[in-house]
Amino acid sequence: MRRTAVIGRPNAGKTAFTISFATYLGFQSLRFVKQTVEGEAVELELSQEAAAASLVSPTPHKTTSIQALELECAVGKGKRQFELLDTCGLVEGIHPERNIRLAMAQSLQLIKDADLVLHVIDAAAVGRNQDSFGVLEEELASWGEARGNYLLLANKMDLPAARAGLAAIQSFFSALPVIATSARTGQGFKEVKKYVLRIL
Numbered sequence: 001m002r003r004t005a006v007i008g009r010p011n012a013g014k015t016a017f018t019i020s021f022a023t024y025l026g027f028q029s030l031r032f033v034k035q036t037v038e039g040e041a042v043e044l045e046l047s048q049e050a051a052a053a054s055l056v057s058p059t060p061h062k063t064t065s066i067q068a069l070e071l072e073c074a075v076g077k078g079k080r081q082f083e084l085l086d087t088c089g090l091v092e093g094i095h096p097e098r099n100i101r102l103a104m105a106q107s108l109q110l111i112k113d114a115d116l117v118l119h120v121i122d123a124a125a126v127g128r129n130q131d132s133f134g135v136l137e138e139e140l141a142s143w144g145e146a147r148g149n150y151l152l153l154a155n156k157m158d159l160p161a162a163r164a165g166l167a168a169i170q171s172f173f174s175a176l177p178v179i180a181t182s183a184r185t186g187q188g189f190k191e192v193k194k195y196v197l198r199i200l
């Protein structure tokens with residue numbers, strides 16, 4: 001099954017984007033397969049509201065396990081299944097908590113094999129602090145250019161500071177495609193869908 005991985009720093013809106021984008025594609029209830037850091041797979045079915053309430057949070061590192069959403073999309077006359085993978089937030093250095101370190105390692109392994117990578121950035125946070133890019137972004141940008149099928153989502157475009165953030169993101173990641181999105185309003189989802197359909 002084709003796999004799209006959603007990556008980025010904690011709090012960028014990865015989980016919010018994953019849930020709203022799946023809803024945009026027409027899914028009312030979402031079947032998650034959670035991979036715990038111990039390697040166990042737990043399945044759960046949640047409504048969009050329940051998923052958002054339990055998984056989206058302003059507290060960083062709420063998502064410590066991989067959450068895969070198995071989705072089906074109409075392509076031409078047929079249907080194709082693909083997996084949307086919400087991952088643990090990536091940060092520089094070695095995180096003091098063991099379960100977060102394990103979740104990050106697990107995320108990296110799955111990202112490596114993904115058919116498409118969506119890198120979510122909080123454009124509003126960048127707009128407020130334009131020096132917020134670090135080694136993580138530099139490394140991801142060069143890796144993204146080398147691998148291809150790597151798309152940047154300048155998220156939280158519904159917030160005023162995001163406009164300046166978008167410009168900074170476009171200039172920093174000048175060799176990669178950038179789509180302005182809002183997990184809150186659905187801005188940019190149509191464009192993201194086009195990329196996803198291309199790899200199915």
Ligand SMILES: Nc1nc2c(ncn2[C@@H]2O[C@H](COP(=O)(O)OP(=O)(O)O)[C@@H](O)[C@H]2O)c(=O)[nH]1
Nearest residue numbers: 011012013014015016056057058156182183184
């Ligand atoms: N205004 C706004 N807030 C967002 C957006 N996407 C996510 N958030 C908020 O940002 C916080 C972190 O979101 P979450 O999806 O848990 O981030 P994750 O750590 O990357 O998975 C939550 O409080 C969300 O409600 C967006 O597009 N616009």
Ligand SMILES: [Mg+2]
Nearest residue numbers: 014015062063
């Ligand atoms: Mg999350």
